[in-house]
Amino acid sequence: xxxxxxxxxxxxxxxxxxxxxxxxxxxxxxxxxxxxxxxxxxxxxxxxxxxxxxxxxxxxxxxxxxxxxxxxxxxxxxxxxxxxxxxxxxxxxxxxxxxxxxxxxxxxxxxxxxxxxxxxxxxxxxxxxxxxxxxxxxxxxxxxxxxxxxxxxxxxxxxxxxxxxxxxxxxxxxxxxxxxxxxxxxxxxxxxxxxxxxxxxxxxxxxxxxxxxxxxxxxxxxxxxxxxxxxxxxxxxxxxxxxxxxxxxxxxxxxxxxxxxxxxxxxxx
Amino acid sequence: xxxxxxxxxxxxxxxxxxxxxxxxxxxxxxxxxxxxxxxxxxxxxxxxxxxxxxxxxxxxxxxxxxxxxxxxxxxxxxxxxxxxxxxxxxxxxxxxxxxxxxxxxxxxxxxxxxxxxxxxxxxxxxxxxxxxxxxxxxxxxxxxxxxxxxxxxxxxxxxxxxxxxxxxxxxxxxxxxxxxxxxxxxxxxxxxxxxxxxxxxxxxxxxxxxxxxxxxxxxxxxxxxxxxxxxxxxxxxxxxxxxxxxxxxxxxxxxxxxxxxxxxxxxxxxxxxxxxxxxxxxxxxxxxxxxxxxx
Amino acid sequence: xxxxxxxxxxxxxxxxxxxxxxxxxxxxxxxxxxxxxxxxxxxxxxxxxxxxxxxxxxxxxxxxxxxxxxxxxxxxxxxxxxxxxxxxxxxxxxxxxxxxxxxxxxxxxxxxxxxxxxxxxxxxxxxxxxxxxxxxxxxxxxxxxxxxxxxxxxxxxxxxxxxxxxxxxxxxxxxxxxxxxxxxxxxxxxxxxxxxxxxxxxxxxxxxxxxxxxxxxxxxxxxxxxxxxxxxxxxxxxxxxxxxxxxxxxxxxxxxxxxxxxxxxxxxxxxxxxxxxxxxxxxxxxxxxxxxxxxxxxxxxxxxx
Numbered sequence: 001x002x003x004x005x006x007x008x009x010x011x012x013x014x015x016x017x018x019x020x021x022x023x024x025x026x027x028x029x030x031x032x033x034x035x036x037x038x039x040x041x042x043x044x045x046x047x048x049x050x051x052x053x054x055x056x057x058x059x060x061x062x063x064x065x066x067x068x069x070x071x072x073x074x075x076x077x078x079x080x081x082x083x084x085x086x087x088x089x090x091x092x093x094x095x096x097x098x099x100x101x102x103x104x105x106x107x108x109x110x111x112x113x114x115x116x117x118x119x120x121x122x123x124x125x126x127x128x129x130x131x132x133x134x135x136x137x138x139x140x141x142x143x144x145x146x147x148x149x150x151x152x153x154x155x156x157x158x159x160x161x162x163x164x165x166x167x168x169x170x171x172x173x174x175x176x177x178x179x180x181x182x183x184x185x186x187x188x189x190x191x192x193x194x195x196x197x198x199x200x201x202x203x204x205x206x207x208x209x210x211x212x213x214x215x216x217x218x219x220x221x222x223x224x225x226x227x228x229x230x231x232x233x234x235x236x237x238x239x240x241x242x243x244x245x246x247x248x249x250x251x252x253x254x255x256x257x258x259x260x261x262x263x264x265x266x267x268x269x
Numbered sequence: 270x271x272x273x274x275x276x277x278x279x280x281x282x283x284x285x286x287x288x289x290x291x292x293x294x295x296x297x298x299x300x301x302x303x304x305x306x307x308x309x310x311x312x313x314x315x316x317x318x319x320x321x322x323x324x325x326x327x328x329x330x331x332x333x334x335x336x337x338x339x340x341x342x343x344x345x346x347x348x349x350x351x352x353x354x355x356x357x358x359x360x361x362x363x364x365x366x367x368x369x370x371x372x373x374x375x376x377x378x379x380x381x382x383x384x385x386x387x388x389x390x391x392x393x394x395x396x397x398x399x400x401x402x403x404x405x406x407x408x409x410x411x412x413x414x415x416x417x418x419x420x421x422x423x424x425x426x427x428x429x430x431x432x433x434x435x436x437x438x439x440x441x442x443x444x445x446x447x448x449x450x451x452x453x454x455x456x457x458x459x460x461x462x463x464x465x466x467x468x469x470x471x472x473x474x475x476x477x478x479x480x481x482x483x484x485x486x487x488x489x490x491x492x493x494x495x496x497x498x499x500x501x502x503x504x505x506x507x508x509x510x511x512x513x514x515x516x517x518x519x520x521x522x523x524x525x526x527x528x529x530x531x532x533x534x535x536x537x538x539x540x541x542x543x544x545x546x547x548x549x550x551x552x553x554x555x556x557x558x559x560x561x562x563x564x
Numbered sequence: 565x566x567x568x569x570x571x572x573x574x575x576x577x578x579x580x581x582x583x584x585x586x587x588x589x590x591x592x593x594x595x596x597x598x599x600x601x602x603x604x605x606x607x608x609x610x611x612x613x614x615x616x617x618x619x620x621x622x623x624x625x626x627x628x629x630x631x632x633x634x635x636x637x638x639x640x641x642x643x644x645x646x647x648x649x650x651x652x653x654x655x656x657x658x659x660x661x662x663x664x665x666x667x668x669x670x671x672x673x674x675x676x677x678x679x680x681x682x683x684x685x686x687x688x689x690x691x692x693x694x695x696x697x698x699x700x701x702x703x704x705x706x707x708x709x710x711x712x713x714x715x716x717x718x719x720x721x722x723x724x725x726x727x728x729x730x731x732x733x734x735x736x737x738x739x740x741x742x743x744x745x746x747x748x749x750x751x752x753x754x755x756x757x758x759x760x761x762x763x764x765x766x767x768x769x770x771x772x773x774x775x776x777x778x779x780x781x782x783x784x785x786x787x788x789x790x791x792x793x794x795x796x797x798x799x800x801x802x803x804x805x806x807x808x809x810x811x812x813x814x815x816x817x818x819x820x821x822x823x824x825x826x827x828x829x830x831x832x833x834x835x836x837x838x839x840x841x842x843x844x845x846x847x848x849x850x851x852x853x854x855x856x857x858x859x860x861x862x863x864x865x866x867x868x869x
Contacts (some may be wrong), residue, residue: 073434087569099578100571113431116454121439125449126439175435182439185568276765283678286670287687290741293734294690297697297705304708351592359589369593371857372600378788378853379603380795382822386829386846387603390610393833411599444579444585472698475797475822479829507601515700516798519707520827528708533702537775 008239013044014246022049024186024216025105030082030092030128032065032074040063040240043082047186047233052208052217054227054248054264057237058268063220066237067188070218071105072098086186103130106179107188111195112171114163114178119155122163122174123181124233130182141181149177150207169200176207180215187211189219193226205230224264228252236260298326298539305536308529314537317487318514323526325549327534329485332501333402333508334471337481340406340504341470343415346463352414353421358433358447384412385476393480402508405481412476413466420462424455451473457556461549468545472538474512482507511538592692604850611847614840617837620644625844631808631824633841644841646821648810650848653820655725656800660732661740661786667733668740668789669782673770675741676748696739703802706731710804714818720815723805728820736789743788747781748774783863791856795849797822821845 016023023046030043040062047053055063068074071082072091075098084092091101114122123145124138132138142159146152151173155166163174172192179187189208193201208217208230221227227234228248235245236259244251244260255261262268316326352373360366388408392398428451436446452459485508488501495502509517515534518527614620620633620642628638628645635661675687711729715722751774759769776783805817806827825845832839 071438073438087566087572089569089572091572096572097574097576097579099440099442100568100574100576101440102438104568104572107434107438108429109434109438111431113429113435115432115435115450126436126441129441129445129449178435178439272765276767279771280678283670283673286667287607287674287679290671290737291687291690293737294694297734298693300705300709301701314734336580337812348592351589352596353591354585354699355593359586361591369597372597375854375857376596376600376603378791378795378857380797380822380849381854382795382825383846383853384603386825386843387606390606391602409703411603413667414596414599440578442581442585444581445578447585472696472701472816474698474700474851475826483830488653512698512700515704516802519704519802531704532708535704538698538701542698543693546692546696 006238008041008241008243010257010259011242012244012246013242014233016048024049024086025218026085027070028083028085030066030069030080031077031086032062032069033079033081038240039078040069043242045235045242045245047132047216047218049216050212050214051232052212052219052230053233053235054231055218055220055235055237056222056224056227057263059222060239061237062240063235064190064235065240066189067218067220068107070188071102071107073107085136103182104184105186105188106182106184107190108172108175108179108192112168112175113222114166114171114174116162116164118160119163119166119174120159123178126178126182143178145181146174146209148180148211149173150203150210151177163187167200169196169203172196172200172204173207176204176211180211184215186216186218189217190227191220191222192225193221203228224252236263238263283536301532301535301539305532305534305539308533309536313410313450313533314474318485318530319524319557321523321525323524323529325524325526325537327511327514327530329488329502330509330511330514331537332488333481333485334510334512336501337402337409337477337508337510338467338470338503340402341409341413341512342463342467344406345410345417345466349414349417349421352418353425356418356422357434358443358451372414373418377419380475381412381473382475384408385479387411388476389479398509399505400480400482400484401505402481403504403537405477405510407509407545408476408480409470409473412473413470416469419468420466421455425451425459427458430452457553460556461553464545464549464552468542468549471541471545472512473542474510474516478508478516480538481513483509483513485509485514574634582780586844607843607846607850610840610843611850612844614642614644614837614844618642618837618840620837620841626650629810633838642841644837644844646841646845646848647818649821649824649845650727652728652804652811652818653822655814655818656728656732656804656820657790658727659729659814660793661735661790663729663733664737664740664789665786668737668744668785669775671737671741672744672748673774674837675745676776677766677770684817691738691742694734695742699735699796699799700802702731702735703799706803707800711815718815720813720814721805721817723803723817724813724815725804725811725818726814727803728800728818729814731803732793732796735796735799736793739792740785740789743785744782746787747778750781751777755838780863780866787856787859787863791853794852794856795822795828801826821849825849 026046027043032040055067057063069080074080080092083090095151121140123142127138127141143152151170154170166174193204211217231248234248234251236243236257244255244257252264255264313326314331315328317329318327319325337524385408392404392407393400398404432450433446436450486506489499490501492500493502494500511534515531518524519531615622625644625646627647629647630643630645632643635643675684706727710727711722714727755773755777756769759773800820801823802825804819806819807817807821808819808824811818825842828842
């Protein structure tokens with residue numbers, strides 16, 4: 001298949017050594033359709049535990065579509081076929097419990113979306129829904145997750161203030177704190193810094209370095225510097241296909257595919 | 270005439286028309302309030318009406334209007350909330366949904382007298398509920414549902430989709446995402462809509478003539494047992510409202526001071542509607558500010 | 565076994581919450597749809613009974629001029645000539661729309677094109693207040709102001725189609741105005757600036773560009789206003805005179821479908837011809853509101869093309 005300048009079948013996808021590396025999540029023949037439009041093709045990717053994997057590519061290349069399929073946020077708008085294996089279960093099956101799955105596979109979105117509640121309630125709300133009533137325990141989790149998102153020092157005195165009063169960068173870190181408060185396994189981040197200024201972006205990136213000690217992170221970004229700064233692995237998406245997947249260092253310094261090379265060097269188009 | 274003159278003349282006419290509309294409203298309000306308010310007194314607001322002699326009040330009718338309003342909202346709000354949530358959150362995009370929307374649109378454009386007659390046929394006659402406040406409340410619910418449902422749907426749709434995703438991504442059920450996150454954020458819009466609907470219900474008469482009835486039985490305001498026939502809370506007593514009262518005394522023409530009573534009652538009705546309108550605006554603004562406040 | 569794995573494979577309280585939520589919201593919507601269907605079913609079955617059970621003639625119903633359902637005509641069929649009411653209803657509706665449309669368009673143009681933000685807001689409140697005034701209050705004002713005015717300046721008793729139209733004019737004015745405002749606001753800004761840049765005067769721009777572009781919306785607004793006028797009961801009933809005779813002029817007492825209904829239902833016995841005939845009038849009202857609805861759909865579909 002050829003589309004534009006590049007051969008979409010000319011791909012290089014890394015495989016992991018299952019003896020040495022623990023796979024947190026993997027997809028098998030994942031296809032995504034919006035109505036009749038085939039938006040993503042043949043996703044066969046594995047994601048290593050406690051690592052950061054970046055998904056890069058131009059807008060419309062299918063990277064967000066792919067990411068949002070992983071915790072079934074696209075259920076209402078798209079048809080997703082194929083398998084998504086997590087802990088030996090195909091979580092793309094109709095039969096699984098979506099809610100319990102999403103508690104394990106959390107998500108941070110492109111634009112900060114705190115609830116119009118206080119900072120503290122933003123974090124405790126879902127916990128309370130989950131049946132945690134003990135005030136002391138809730139307070140502990142609030143502090144721990146805010147520290148985890150590098151926000152604690154900035155907001156510890158204003159926990160009862162409205163979350164909407166925070167700056168964009170703070171709001172996004174609050175959303176990260178809210179996600180990790182659930183104690184997930186995997187964190188999906190959909191261009192978490194696209195609405196933020198450079199300083200806030202740096203803060204979020206620092207947070208991610210800390211987070212990967214405990215979580216497996218998959219992040220979509222259109223910022224290549226960001227991908228090379230924070231990630232261990234990188235997958236390059238183009239026109240709904242994964243063209244190249246490998247160690248971030250290799251992708252950026254020694255790509256195997258012409259399309260990848262053109263993209264990372266800025267000669268794309 | 271050249272184009273410049275035509276232009277000037279046309280713009281002047283437009284301004285004149287707008288001015289005339291303002292004058293019409295000013296005249297209406299002035300006429301109603303000036304001719305009505307002098308008749309409004311504490312005595313007028315609290316004493317029962319008289320049929321054949323002058324000097325009656327509108328006490329029972331006023332109470333009935335408020336009681337009916339509250340009952341109507343109690344029935345129609347949960348229903349419209351459910352229906353609005355269905356349309357905004359659950360409705361698939363298909364022909365069935367199209368049909369549902371069309372049904373609601375048709376209901377909203379039905380003449381209120383037809384809705385009232387249906388209530389009369391089904392509840393008053395068929396279910397043998399008689400002319401009663403509950404029949405009236407149900408008829409008004411039908412009349413109220415389409416507007417309230419659309420209002421709930423619009424207010425929910427005004428909350429960004431991202432907020433829904435935030436809830437779902439935390440593993441919350443869709444129902445709790447909607448009821449505990451989206452609904453509170455949509456509340457200012459919903460409340461404004463409710464208060465505006467309240468104004469409409471308060472002034473409605475056509476749907477009530479043959480459901481809640483045209484007689485205001487004497488009620489005993491010291492008896493709050495809703496099962497007792499003379500209790501104000503009794504759901505099965507006929508309950509003429511203020512709006513129906515105005516219509517009745519004008520079409521019967523047996524009350525000697527019908528015109529004064531109507532004027533007074535109209536003034537009370539208008540003041541009530543004004544209060545509903547103003548408080549809707551105030552409430553909406555305030556809640557909106559509170560939700561987005563940076564305190 | 566992995567406890568997380570087990571959780572993901574089993575239903576949880578969230579599953580139950582969603583079932584509850586779906587049930588509640590589906591039940592509410594189902595109820596509303598059922599109500600609409602029930603209204604049509606009940607009114608239609610009652611309204612048709614006049615012709616099936618009481619053997620009245622449909623042609624006579626639509627074209628006859630003598631309304632006395634309790635009595636039989638020379639052909640042995642009930643006298644159900646509803647033409648006076650049908651004419652009355654259409655008469656007040658068209659006249660009211662005719663009076664209101666220029667005022668509504670003028671006011672809407674003022675609000676969207678010629679006024680400052682502040683007077684725009686003021687006009688908005690004026691329109692909202694006009695909507696808010698209950699119809700019985702309109703009827704009462706009609707009775708105490710419009711009827712004497714018509715009597716003194718036009719002649720007759722004052723009760724009649726003209727008075728009814730005057731009252732309805734004010735009642736449909738805000739409906740037509742606010743929807744016209746919406747459709748004028750929906751006209752892209754560059755239409756206007758392009759026209760002005762070509763040297764057209766403001767009025768030429770309004771007349772040739774704005775009104776033309778907003779036409780489907782304005783038509784919809786007028787149809788909505790007519791639907792409101794057609795279905796209005798009490799305000800009209802209070803000023804029209806309630807004579808079930810073919811109106812000789814705009815000044816002679818007449819009646820509308822709604823006014824005969826409001827007056828009659830209480831004075832007839834369920835199941836009799838007189839009562840069934842009234843339900844037939846209600847059926848016309850119902851069908852007309854359906855027609856108005858379809859007209860709106862038709863116009864907006866055509867406007868899109």
